[in-house]
Amino acid sequence: MPVQMTLFYDGECPLCxxxxxxxxxADQKSHLRLIDINSTAFEEFPHIDAxxxxxxxxxxxxxNTLYLGLDATYHAWRLVGKGRWVKLTRLPGLxxxxxxxxxLFARHRYTISRWLTGQSRCSSGVCHKR
Structure with a gap:
């Protein structure tokens, strides 16, 4: 089955x-394409604002539907058959x-990554302290 969603993520963020x-x-059927926004592969998508x-x-x-934030997370996990846990984040009121x-997490992801993992940044998929 062809790719059903491309996710653009920060490959410098350890938690990401x-x-x-x-x-x-979890993507046993290859429904997702994961693109690090810091990689040359991101250049294939000039219509996505860096x-x-x-x-x-x-x-x-x-x-061509664009999902942002937790909507993107929910749809990605749903595509790999594991969307039940994140579906709660999409309920009205919540x-x-x-x-x-x-x-808040996205704005402070490097600091939060350092607190939770001891690593603040990754380079080429390898995380290290900075």
Whole structure:
């Protein structure tokens, strides 16, 4: 089956890289294409704004629907058959709260990564302290 969604993620963020590895492992049917926004592969997508993609996760569905933040996360996990746990973040009433939390995480992802993993940045998929 062809790729159903391309995710544009920050390959310098240890927590983001870990999430993409989990998604990739769960993607048994190759529904996802994962693109590090810091890689040359990102150049294939000039219509995706690099500044915005570094600010918030972008997911481009096969039908050209653009999903942002937790909407992209939800659709990606749903495509790999594991969307039940993240579906809670999309429920009315909770969505606003989770989206605010995601925006806070995204803004401070390097600091949060350092707190949780001891690593603040990755380079070429290898994380290290800075």
């Amino acid at each position: 890289v870990a999430e993409m590895r989990r998604l990739s492992k 500044t915005e993609a570094s600010r918030i996760l972008h997911g481009l569905a096969a039908d 969505k606003t709260l989770f989206d605010a939390g995601y925006r």
